[in-house]
Amino acid sequence: MTAKFSLSKIGNVRSLTLIAALACICIVFHFATDEVFLSARNFSNLMRQASVVGIVACGMVMIIVSREIDLSAGSAVALAGGLAAIANVQFQMHPAMAIGVALAAGLLIGAINGLLVAYTRIPAFIVTLGGLLVYRGLIKGFTQGETIGPVSEGFQMFGTGFVPSYIVYVVLAISIGYFLYHAFNNFKNKNMINAIKYIVFSLLAIAFIMMFLNYKGLPVPVLIVLIVALVVSFVMENVPFGRYIFAIGGNREAAFYSGINIRKQIFRVYILMGLLIAIAGIVYTAQLGSATSAAARNLELDVIAACVIGGCSLLGGRGNIFDALCGALIMASLDNGMSLLNVQDYIQDVIKGVILVLAVGIDMLNKKN
Amino acid sequence: MYLQIKNINKFYGNTHALSNVSFDVRKGTIHAICGENGAGKSTLIKILCGLIPHGQYEGSFTIDGVEKKFFTINDSRKSRIAVIAQELALVPEMTVAENIFLGNEPRKNFIVDKDKMYDLASQAMLQLQCDIGTHTQVKELGIGKQQMIEIAKAISKNAEILILDEPTAALTEQESTTLLNLLLQLKDKGVTCILISHKLKEILKVSDDITVLRDGSTVCTMKISETTEIDLVAKMVGRTMVDFFSKEKIDIGKEVLQIKNLSSTLRNKKVMHSNVNVNVHAGEIVGIAGLMGSGRTELLQILFGAHEFIVDGSIVLNGDKILPQNPQQAIEKGIALITEDRKQYGLFLENDIVFNSTIAFLKSFTANNLMQKKEMESYANENIQQLRIKTNDAATKTGSLSGGNQQKVVFSKWMKKLPHLLLADEPTRGIDVGGKAEIYKEIYRLARQGTAVLVVSSDLLELIGICDRMYVMANGEIKVCLNRNEFDEKIILKHALNIS
Numbered sequence: 001m002t003a004k005f006s007l008s009k010i011g012n013v014r015s016l017t018l019i020a021a022l023a024c025i026c027i028v029f030h031f032a033t034d035e036v037f038l039s040a041r042n043f044s045n046l047m048r049q050a051s052v053v054g055i056v057a058c059g060m061v062m063i064i065v066s067r068e069i070d071l072s073a074g075s076a077v078a079l080a081g082g083l084a085a086i087a088n089v090q091f092q093m094h095p096a097m098a099i100g101v102a103l104a105a106g107l108l109i110g111a112i113n114g115l116l117v118a119y120t121r122i123p124a125f126i127v128t129l130g131g132l133l134v135y136r137g138l139i140k141g142f143t144q145g146e147t148i149g150p151v152s153e154g155f156q157m158f159g160t161g162f163v164p165s166y167i168v169y170v171v172l173a174i175s176i177g178y179f180l181y182h183a184f185n186n187f188k189n190k191n192m193i194n195a196i197k198y199i200v201f202s203l204l205a206i207a208f209i210m211m212f213l214n215y216k217g218l219p220v221p222v223l224i225v226l227i228v229a230l231v232v233s234f235v236m237e238n239v240p241f242g243r244y245i246f247a248i249g250g251n252r253e254a255a256f257y258s259g260i261n262i263r264k265q266i267f268r269v270y271i272l273m274g275l276l277i278a279i280a281g282i283v284y285t286a287q288l289g290s291a292t293s294a295a296a297r298n299l300e301l302d303v304i305a306a307c308v309i310g311g312c313s314l315l316g317g318r319g320n321i322f323d324a325l326c327g328a329l330i331m332a333s334l335d336n337g338m339s340l341l342n343v344q345d346y347i348q349d350v351i352k353g354v355i356l357v358l359a360v361g362i363d364m365l366n367k368k369n
Numbered sequence: 370m371y372l373q374i375k376n377i378n379k380f381y382g383n384t385h386a387l388s389n390v391s392f393d394v395r396k397g398t399i400h401a402i403c404g405e406n407g408a409g410k411s412t413l414i415k416i417l418c419g420l421i422p423h424g425q426y427e428g429s430f431t432i433d434g435v436e437k438k439f440f441t442i443n444d445s446r447k448s449r450i451a452v453i454a455q456e457l458a459l460v461p462e463m464t465v466a467e468n469i470f471l472g473n474e475p476r477k478n479f480i481v482d483k484d485k486m487y488d489l490a491s492q493a494m495l496q497l498q499c500d501i502g503t504h505t506q507v508k509e510l511g512i513g514k515q516q517m518i519e520i521a522k523a524i525s526k527n528a529e530i531l532i533l534d535e536p537t538a539a540l541t542e543q544e545s546t547t548l549l550n551l552l553l554q555l556k557d558k559g560v561t562c563i564l565i566s567h568k569l570k571e572i573l574k575v576s577d578d579i580t581v582l583r584d585g586s587t588v589c590t591m592k593i594s595e596t597t598e599i600d601l602v603a604k605m606v607g608r609t610m611v612d613f614f615s616k617e618k619i620d621i622g623k624e625v626l627q628i629k630n631l632s633s634t635l636r637n638k639k640v641m642h643s644n645v646n647v648n649v650h651a652g653e654i655v656g657i658a659g660l661m662g663s664g665r666t667e668l669l670q671i672l673f674g675a676h677e678f679i680v681d682g683s684i685v686l687n688g689d690k691i692l693p694q695n696p697q698q699a700i701e702k703g704i705a706l707i708t709e710d711r712k713q714y715g716l717f718l719e720n721d722i723v724f725n726s727t728i729a730f731l732k733s734f735t736a737n738n739l740m741q742k743k744e745m746e747s748y749a750n751e752n753i754q755q756l757r758i759k760t761n762d763a764a765t766k767t768g769s770l771s772g773g774n775q776q777k778v779v780f781s782k783w784m785k786k787l788p789h790l791l792l793a794d795e796p797t798r799g800i801d802v803g804g805k806a807e808i809y810k811e812i813y814r815l816a817r818q819g820t821a822v823l824v825v826s827s828d829l830l831e832l833i834g835i836c837d838r839m840y841v842m843a844n845g846e847i848k849v850c851l852n853r854n855e856f857d858e859k860i861i862l863k864h865a866l867n868i869s
Contacts, residue, residue: 240731243724246717246720250719253713256675256696257706257708258696258729260697317720
């Protein structure tokens with residue numbers, strides 16, 4: 001009857017459905033792998049594996065919401081991460097300096113993509129398809145086909161380190177406080193589905209932290225994903241820029257006639273993407289301990305898949321950070337679970353492809369009814 | 370009786386969209402259906418053309434005494450029903466002939482027989498007495514001509530019942546006349562037309578019978594000779610409308626906008642405007658009449674900075690010479706634009722009222738660059754009350770509102786800062802009678818507060834009803850400026866058609 005009810009219902013049911021789907025996948029794998037899948041050690045590994053995709057997905061959500069695309073993300077992560085490794089290994093730079101190199105590379109890539117997409121009329125698909133080749137070519141050139149490593153211990157910390165337990169408790173307290181605050185507000189506004197959603201979130205937060213503490217603690221890259229996701233979703237919800245990208249993706253003409261500077265906003269989106277690509281590149285290189293020219297191949301496809309499973313519309317105007325992270329976790333769980341089961345590589349690809357199409361298909365059917 | 374509609378009921382959730390709708394259509398007549406937006410006209414059409422499949426509604430309808438059950442739009446086509454929707458279904462990149470025969474191409478050995486196709490298309494155009502080359506790409510034609518092609522397409526499929534949904538909404542008087550004459554011709558050939566229109570004058574002119582719908586029920590079906598415009602309006606709204614425009618007396622203040630010797634050309638040197646002189650005072654409502662393509666919409670776009678013309682001449686707003694390069698600059702100067710097509714240029718249909726009403730002045734709802742959501746919500750709620758937007762709450766998707774209420778949301782977008790100059794392009798297109806009156810009230814309210822208003826409209830009666838002064842434009846030139854006491858439909862039309 002009321003549009004508000006049905007609207008918010010769709011959004012929240014999506015979040016809950018995604019969590020339910022993820023839970024199902026986890027349970028099936030857990031028993032199929034003789035309870036290895038959800039063991040503390042594997043859980044920690046899984047989350048760490050998903051972190052690079054998660055970080056880039058936060059930027060990709062913004063790009064897709066504004067009805068653009070970035071196909072160069074994988075190559076760009078390889079380039080930013082690779083340059084950091086070269087700085088750290090070949091030029092003996094301090095990790096902080098190496099990170100600075102990665103950030104500069106990421107921002108430069110973002111600026112190039114952004115300038116071309118926003119200020120020329122070349123479609124984003126073409127600009128970033130070109131970028132995919134150019135950035136990959138560059139990192140091949142810089143590495144001369146060799147593996148650059150190992151990076152210094154301080155650097156590796158960003159991929160393989162663990163957060164001291166007192167910080168873990170602080171993170172836990174903040175997130176539970178945040179979720180319960182929202183749950184309470186929604187409860188007050190009689191928005192029960194939303195309230196349930198946030199209660200589920202806070203329970204999940206506790207469960208996740210318990211799992212992490214059962215192994216070595218909260219991995220640094222997971223903390224980075226959390227911070228990135230919180231900041232990006234806060235920006236999208238609370239800063240005019242966030243509204244503008246929804247407006248541009250939702251109806252570009254109307255955005256123009258509302259006085260929104262479309263080019264500037266699109267440029268900003270790509271700059272932010274560049275920043276996140278740098279962060280993802282650092283984490284990626286740190287996780288492997290070295291850089292190669294083949295790093296992060298096809299990463300952009302995993303990221304786009306995660307966003308789409310998380311309900312982003314490629315037609316623009318619709319997307320949510322946390323749902324996209326759920327999508328990333330679903331994809332990572334499939335990877336990890338099937339590898340544990342020794343499923344052959346080609347079958348893994350087939351299954352992931354089928355699930356991606358299926359997820360969007362179900363979404364479309366639901367919308368129709 | 371040819372087409373009989375018997376006790377059709379349709380529910381959307383709890384909403385009773387159609388309740389016991391029954392009426393008969395005689396063969397070879399033009400049968401008009403009128404009613405306010407939300408009266409159930411669109412729902413009825415969807416049932417008749419199979420968009421709402423059999424089984425999702427109650428009741429039945431028969432053609433020549435045979436009950437019809439349509440499950441898809443193809444079923445209705447097989448029964449020779451064709452619908453010309455408000456949104457035209459033509460492929461802009463294809464030629465006229467290709468569009469007419471789209472999905473129905475004449476073939477020779479599996480290959481499209483182009484010669485035959487263009488021959489047949491030329492014949493069809495000749496039959497309809499339209500002067501459109503069959504090799505022309507549809508994107509090069511105006512809406513009026515595109516509509517003709519839609520009709521040609523329907524006729525080429527041997528349609529016997531033609532349903533037209535607001536065919537003249539986007540047309541000028543002249544184009545409308547051509548279209549309506551075409552319907553009369555088709556009638557002589559035995560085609561039955563069901564015509565849905567807000568333009569009562571047209572209905573009275575061409576149709577034989579008329580059915581009035583109100584709130585999903587049939588009010589009455591009658592012969593056209595039995596009714597008048599005032600009677601119809603009364604039946605549609607259920608009350609007698611005394612003065613529909615209820616023009617308010619507003620004191621006119623200082624000059625706000627002065628356009629002097631403005632001329633504009635496209636990059637390809639094609640002249641759009643030449644020597645345009647227009648001025649508007651505070652509190653004054655000034656109309657620009659003219660045919661589509663006369664340059665009226667383009668003039669508003671130049672004022673709002675949303676154009677690609679090379680402009681010469683001067684625009685002075687409150688004493689400052691301006692030439693906005695983009696909408697931001699125009700908005701900063703205190704100019705607001707109600708766009709021609711609210712769905713395409715005005716609204717974010719997927720987003721709620723709060724989103725839509727705050728997007729143009731989002732920066733003024735921020736503190737430290739953070740959006741103040743409570744403030745935004747209360748602004749939206751104020752506007753819902755002030756503009757009487759019919760909605761459950763401010764979190765309702767604008768796409769789910771009726772046309773009139775959507776247009777009010779577009780107005781609310783510009784209410785944060787009282788505009789010096791309001792540009793309104795077809796402010797009431799596709800809006801029902803009651804909704805129009807409310808939009809006019811809104812325009813008066815702004816004028817009373819000192820806003821200068823410049824209105825473009827294809828609805829001449831509307832301009833005559835609400836304006837203090839009117840410019841008539843033709844071929845990018847101002848032909849005449851009339852004061853309210855000089856308004857006369859014939860004179861205006863004569864100038865708009867450039868007949869001296």
